[in-house]
Amino acid sequence: MLTVAVLISGTGSNLRALLDAAADPSYPARIVVVGADREAEGLAHAEAYGIPSFTVPWHEHESREAWAAEVDAQLRVWNPDLVVLSGLMRLLPPSFVAGWAPHLINTHPAHLPEFPGAHAVRDALAAGATQTGASVIVVDDGVDTGPILAQERIDVLPGDTEHSLHERIKPVERRLLIDVVRRIAEGSLALDAARAASPS
Template sequence: MLRLVVLISGGGSNLRALLEASEDAEFPARVVAIGADRDADGLAHAEEFGIPSFVVPFGAYPTREAWGEALVEQIRQWEADLVILSGFMRLLPPTAVHALAPNLLNTHPAYLPEFPGAHAVRDALAEGATQTGASVIVVDDGVDSGPIVVQERVPIHPGDSEAAVHDRIKLVERRLLVETVLGIANGDIDLRDLA
């Protein structure tokens, strides 16, 4: 059984997809802890599903490196096989990335390397793109620059709002994340081959 720690900063819709998938006794992975960098709305999922949670507030540490060390220490307590950044809006310091690599995944609302960064959908709309995508990547030291595990195109329709595009992407992102976790658990995806 693959042990997952999921890190969030917001509502945790991808997290919820993993929690719902893992309710199936046949699903070969379980979320063992949910972490956040602030008091995130998605921590309510932890309470609802009876999953332990923790918060490592960024502002409570003198440096990004010190915060990263504290975060890794929390994650290691749960003996995670895989750590998933799911709407986690803080860049991990390189020491934290290296401590967890290559078993560190992130989801991104674009067809990388197109539109990296925190405003991928806004950037796609500003450029007049007719399609974007959803990607699952292995985290590296860059911004959304790690090896791509899986990705899929998502259309942008004329007149779409940022929220409408995000909603369309989230449906694909959730499915890709659950399929990726399943592939890793079943041995069909080896993250060491990608890193």
């Protein structure tokens, strides 16, 4: 059984989708802990499912490295097989990434390498793109530059706003994430191989 930790900043919609999937006895992964960088709304999902959680407030640490070191210490208590970033709005320092890679994955609301960064949906609309998408990647030291594990195209419709387009992307992100975690757990998706195959 693959053990998973999830790190969040907000409402935790991807977290909730993973918790729902893991509630099925046939799903080969279990979430063992949820962490947040603030008193995030999504921690309520962990509580509802009886999953332990921790909070490491960003503002209480003098540097990104000090904050990440405390997050790392909390995760090491549980020693998960996989860490999922689920809307965590913090750039993790290289020391943290090196400690968990390649067992550190993230979702992104674009068809990478198109539109990396924090405003992917807005950027797609500003560029006049006719399609965008959703991706699941291995986290590396860049901004959304890690090996791509799964992705899917999504049409940009006439009249789309940032909100309407993002709302259509989210369910695809969740589905891709649930499938990627399943494939990692079943051994049909090897994260070490994905990293080795990624261009340096």
